Amino acid sequence: MTPHSDAQWADFDEWTKEKKQTRRKESSVSLLQLFRSDKASTIALSGREIAVLEAIRLNPTGICAADILTLIEEQTGKQPRLATVYDTILGLEKKNLIRSSGISSAPNGGRPRKLFELTEIGQKALDFAGSMAGAIYGAASA
DSSP: OOOOOHHHHHHHHHHHHHHHHHHHHHHHHHHHHHHHTTOGGGSOOOHHHHHHHHHHHTOTTOBOHHHHHHHHHHHHSOOOOHHHHHHHHHHHHHTTSEEEEEEEOOGGGOOOEEEEEEOHHHHHHHHHHHHHHHHHHHHHHO
């Protein structure tokens, strides 16, 4: 086995770094192409994400996290923690499924609240999730 010089290791490290960057770019482009081709099936949505997206869809002018929590409690009878809702919102923002649409003045003169709304991609992903659920339910009940 021949020893490798520091220069060889540096070249190898640079090559590895370039390969990783290329793979990331390729995967980002392919994901974007899938969205543009309406094949959102590659985006898996969790139950929490669907619940938050659905709450936002019911309020097209924007809704704050606390109101999303209240809506989920009313619709499902479950009481998720506010931190869980915030974490889900952050994940949905990273996926570009929702965006911050502004800030509303809080009732009672409290702290201003950040409002969220669906993006076009978020709308498509939610529609697709609904159609898949309908197809699965229809197949199961047939």
